[in-house]
Ligand code: HEM
């Protein structure tokens with residue numbers, strides 16, 4: 001009653017079942033993120049000249065996250081090799097490292113999200129725009145640490161590097177002067193919208209990966225003894241998934257942070 | 260197990276270090292380009308080409324796609340083709356509107 | 363090589379009877395879910411709800427999707443009433459509607475909003491919860507592993523998860539009828555910005571439901587492809603696969619690669635609806651005469667592109683499995699090999715491939731430029747060639763056969779011309795000049811219903827009648843089967859044929875009064891309005907639709923009655939078929955085959971000269987050796 005080729009390879013395809021399965025799944029993932037990337041390209045190409053944000057995201061944090069993911073991709077590969085050479089301690093070490101790296105990625109990501117969440121663009125009744133991080137607010141006033149931008153230079157908002165020509169300041173605003181106040185959440189503009197959606201979906205993948213990796217590191221690793229070949233395969237296919245998640249980030253990073 | 264060639268941890272670490280080093284270099288390159296004074300399309304082209312190199316490394320060495328079977332390649336080739344179709348044809352359709360109309 | 367092939371152990375633990383067997387003993391014709399007695403072994407829950415057996419999952423999918431189809435059909439009847447008698451209370455069901463849906467159906471009258479809900483949900487339910495799960499998931503699950511000689515699907519637990527996701531998706535869709543404001547109202551295509559600006563929550567439910575259904579389909583698709591590639595029995599080379607398996611293979615690939623962009627689009631629209639982003643909302647969008655409070659900058663056309671990137675391949679998901687069923691039934695009942703097996707296979711592959719690059723023929727009306735329109739017209743014309751090849755092969759297969767007429771064959775014979783009508787009327791739509799006029803009229807409705815209703819659904823009925831003996835060990839009643847066919851055939855045509863006429867006359871789809879406002883009856887003497895003759899057809903269609911509904915009663919009774927009381931089949935292969943699913947015990951036990959089949963020949967060796975019987979099963983030894991390149 002056993003299903004064949006769960007661990008052995010089928011001679012004419014050279015694959016075992018789960019290997020083919022994960023590649024098929026990844027193919028569909030390519031199309032999923034492909035759809036989102038297409039949306040990104042279209043929105044960006046369609047946005048009016050000068051109104052696509054530059055420099056809104058922290059390149060430093062993005063770079064750190066890129067390196068974290070690259071490193072974790074390598075540790076998963078090593079964990080798989082440890083399985084193959086039958087070295088349980090090394091396996092635990094490398095796979096544990098992967099998990100730690102994945103969680104640090106998520107921490108940094110949440111910090112970045114938070115940073116956008118408390119960043120406000122405030123339109124004042126006199127036409128000027130205040131833009132910066134919320135420090136404190138009460139019924140009467142709002143205090144931000146940021147800049148005031150003349151109403152006719154709205155474009156400055158979209159290029160953070162140019163904006164820095166205006167000195168940063170602690171600004172206290174009267175609520176009665178505020179026309180509209182909105183944080184840099186998804187609804188702010190199409191850039192934040194696509195940024196939150198794409199990185200959010202990617203973060204969900206990371207989270208899913210953490211669950212799988214954590215399981216295989218902890219309770220799942222009992223299979224090491226009972227069915228070593230199958231366990232090795234599991235590590236391989238979960239690794240393939242993990243590398244794919246890294247691959248997506250490799251494109252997300254330049255597309256969102258650098259261009 | 261599917262692979263017949265022998266593996267060992269030391270060798271893999273060596274390979275991985277090279278890959279990591281290259282990834283660090285390419286990432287630095289991308290950041291460098293992003294600060295350079297270039298026109299926008301040029302910048303995007305350069306940065307994305309570097310990203311493709313990066314992706315190629317991950318796919319071919321870490322995902323050991325280079326030694327993968329034909330079946331997998333076929334599936335991926337179709338996938339990439341259809342993605343290109345999705346993006347390319349949509350862009351083309353959006354660009355090809357009769358003059359004077361908006362959408 | 364043999365060493366790599368695991369042998370199947372003797373299959374049957376005596377205490378674990380297969381799905382339907384026990385019902386025979388108990389012998390009462392309750393709905394078969396209600397009667398489950400404490401069986402010491404697997405137990406009801408593990409056996410029917412958390413089953414990983416592909417056959418049980420196939421039957422689960424089958425029953426669920428038939429129920430959903432009935433429900434979707436009911437919605438359509440209500441809509442047809444409203445179209446024929448705008449503003450009049452629905453007879454019989456009016457009070458029930460009012461009770462369940464409140465203000466949306468006050469006085470038992472279907473309000474325009476409710477009409478829109480019903481329309482959107484009719485389409486969604488029929489396509490994503492009816493035909494696709496029945497054609498792909500139900501028949502595919504039950505039949506494909508048997509046909510290729512496999513013990514199960516490659517990933518049985520993923521298979522189960524796929525059904526659960528489907529079930530949940532269905533529940534979400536149903537629940538959405540009862541949230542304040544009712545279910546989604548923006549059509550099954552959910553065009554933005556309409557889908558976002560309707561101020562109710564139905565659309566969010568629709569999107570969540572769709573994401574679940576898409577997930578289900580993706581899991582299914584991975585499983586099918588892996589199964590067909592990895593689990594073919596020894597000797598089952600690619601060119602020995604029955605065409606049904608090929609059709610499912612291509613379908614699975616379409617689902618695998620075309621659905622994810624819609625999932626992406628669904629997530630984006632969900633963001634639009636819930637997080638108030640503007641992916642599909644343009645700058646300057648006004649709602650109810652006021653500027654909407656959104657950032658703008660999005661593109662409504664982006665939704666259409668992402669939707670139709672799935673939407674067009676989806677129509678081949680609807681039709682390919684049906685063609686597969688038709689092919690099996692034809693070969694079996696003409697008792698001769700299918701004409702042009704290879705052409706069928708290559709055409710199916712070609713259709714699958716091309717279906718990814720024709721999608722914008724649904725968007726000629728968006729004002730696209732001529733170059734790109736030409737591109738899509740060209741690909742659309744090219745894709746109709748393999749479709750015609752498939753149909754032609756099937757027609758020619760009938761030639762010179764001494765055709766055995768039984769219920770499955772009748773449905774198949776009905777399928778061929780009906781699908782022909784549907785397909786041919788698609789050609790004018792593929793040409794922009796004609797489509798600009800016909801777009802969004804009843805002509806479109808008639809076109810795709812001809813392909814899906816008397817087309818695909820007839821083929822699915824054929825499949826039910828054809829494989830029923832394998833699933834239960836009993837046949838469905840032949841007489842009532844014929845009654846079912848002839849009544850369905852007649853009413854189906856009375857329903858859909860007039861719609862071509864209405865459409866050509868200019869009657870638009872998706873109007874809650876069926877176009878009464880445009881009719882000459884309302885505005886005497888006005889130019890270019892709908893004449894009475896066109897409007898009166900709505901009444902004809904209503905009664906024919908009711909007749910069509912009544913015609914399904916014999917089928918429903920026949921289906922459930924035959925499970926327990928149908929005529930018992932006297933062999934495992936009552937139709938005298940060649941393919942492997944008939945070379946198993948009936949119904950097949952867990953693990954399917956008593957001995958692993960060794961496939962020795964192609965799928966359609968009927969009436970081979972010199973053979974003892976008029977059919978030679980694929981696993982009968984002594985066939986020509988498999989070509990070396992395909993050797994397994
Ligand atoms: C060779 C044949 C076919 C051609 C050339 C064709 C062409 C078209 C075109 C151009 C449209 C868009 C019309 C418009 O909206 O203005 C359309 C609509 C449609 N077709 Fe076909 N078609 C073909 C076969 C099929 C098949 C086989 C199916 C399904 C099994 C199908 C299902 C549909 C559906 C569901 C729609 C309507 C979508 C909507 O707007 O709601 N078609 N067809």
Ligand SMILES: [Cu+2]
Nearest residue numbers: 674721723724
């Ligand atoms: Cu189409």
